Amino acid sequence: MTATALDPETRLGDDDHDALRLWLRLFTCSTMIEREIGPALKREFGSSLPRFDLLAQLERNPDGLRLGALSERLLVTGGNVTWLVNSLVADGLVTRRRAPEDGRVWIVALTPDGRRSFASMARAHERWIARLLGKLSSRERTQLHSLLGHLKSSIRHEGSPQ
Amino acid sequence: MTATALDPETRLGDDDHDALRLWLRLFTCSTMIEREIGPALKREFGSSLPRFDLLAQLERNPDGLRLGALSERLLVTGGNVTWLVNSLVADGLVTRRRAPEDGRVWIVALTPDGRRSFASMARAHERWIARLLGKLSSRERTQLHSLLGHLKSSIRHEGSPQ
Numbered sequence: 001m002t003a004t005a006l007d008p009e010t011r012l013g014d015d016d017h018d019a020l021r022l023w024l025r026l027f028t029c030s031t032m033i034e035r036e037i038g039p040a041l042k043r044e045f046g047s048s049l050p051r052f053d054l055l056a057q058l059e060r061n062p063d064g065l066r067l068g069a070l071s072e073r074l075l076v077t078g079g080n081v082t083w084l085v086n087s088l089v090a091d092g093l094v095t096r097r098r099a100p101e102d103g104r105v106w107i108v109a110l111t112p113d114g115r116r117s118f119a120s121m122a123r124a125h126e127r128w129i130a131r132l133l134g135k136l137s138s139r140e141r142t143q144l145h146s147l148l149g150h151l152k153s154s155i156r157h158e159g160s161p162q
Numbered sequence: 163m164t165a166t167a168l169d170p171e172t173r174l175g176d177d178d179h180d181a182l183r184l185w186l187r188l189f190t191c192s193t194m195i196e197r198e199i200g201p202a203l204k205r206e207f208g209s210s211l212p213r214f215d216l217l218a219q220l221e222r223n224p225d226g227l228r229l230g231a232l233s234e235r236l237l238v239t240g241g242n243v244t245w246l247v248n249s250l251v252a253d254g255l256v257t258r259r260r261a262p263e264d265g266r267v268w269i270v271a272l273t274p275d276g277r278r279s280f281a282s283m284a285r286a287h288e289r290w291i292a293r294l295l296g297k298l299s300s301r302e303r304t305q306l307h308s309l310l311g312h313l314k315s316s317i318r319h320e321g322s323p324q
Contacts (some may be wrong), residue, residue, distance in 0.1 A: 019292040026310055031237045141184050158297065
């Protein structure tokens with residue numbers, strides 16, 4: 001039923017092992033969803049996934065976040081976060097101020113415009129995700145969430161120290 | 163047990179819904195694995211994930227692939243594939259020739275050096291993936307693979323026509 005189309009999973013040979021097969025399927029699903037959501041954010045809001053993800057982190061932290069904390073939470077490099085923040089500052093969606101206790105540290109926070117902009121994007125984003133995942137039953141979602149929790153814990157345990 | 167560290171899942175509020183929660187966990191797992199494998203390919207082979215994925219598709223297609231087919235299978239844009247292919251041609255790992263039946267179409271294939279280079283990367287890559295997924299039981303892997311198959315089918319069914 002699945003894997004009839006051409007995508008990253010098509011590179012698998014018969015002798016590949018479980019772990020690799022599982023990773024390629026996970027990567028394929030993640031990439032397929034990003035390829036739906038990214039263009040939709042662009043089309044409907046003139047935005048992008050990295051911008052949306054950054055605004056989402058700030059929305060959860062009304063006092064703002066240090067650049068380093070943003071980089072960690074978004075799993076992207078510091079240079080990329082600085083670039084994103086510059087572009088969001090230019091658009092009036094976030095502010096950047098020096099930390100009172102350490103002038104070398106920048107703290108980034110949403111502006112009221114940024115909060116409004118994020119809210120409307122977040123509603124559409126959740127609707128798109130719910131649609132894309134719509135064929136999974138509630139039980140399947142719960143199982144998948146739980147198994148991915150085990151996977152996350154495995155990666156964290158076995159991965160290199162960050 | 164999971165989700166104690168800071169990552170994209172930390173943006174979730176209590177009132178977010180199942181689908182969004184599931185997507186953020188999937189995205190987090192996928193990104194965490196890429197963040198392990200990418201730097202390891204760089205460190206051990208001076209390569210990158212996009213280069214590795216492209217070589218992997220060619221390894222499965224000894225007669226070569228059209229640029230457009232590569233782009234489709236890798237889920238990346240044509241411009242990015244052209245850029246990658248140029249860099250791999252410069253390194254002697256792939257060749258590019260015009261299709262006999264249509265001179266406007268380029269066909270890309272592995273060179274013997276490319277095949278050797280991919281083989282040694284693929285062995286290391288599979289070892290790294292097996293380690294990162296090592297805490298999942300065989301049963302959990304099977305379940306996860308099957309549920310992700312349903313997810314993939316849902317995304318394909320509900321997504322925009324490509």
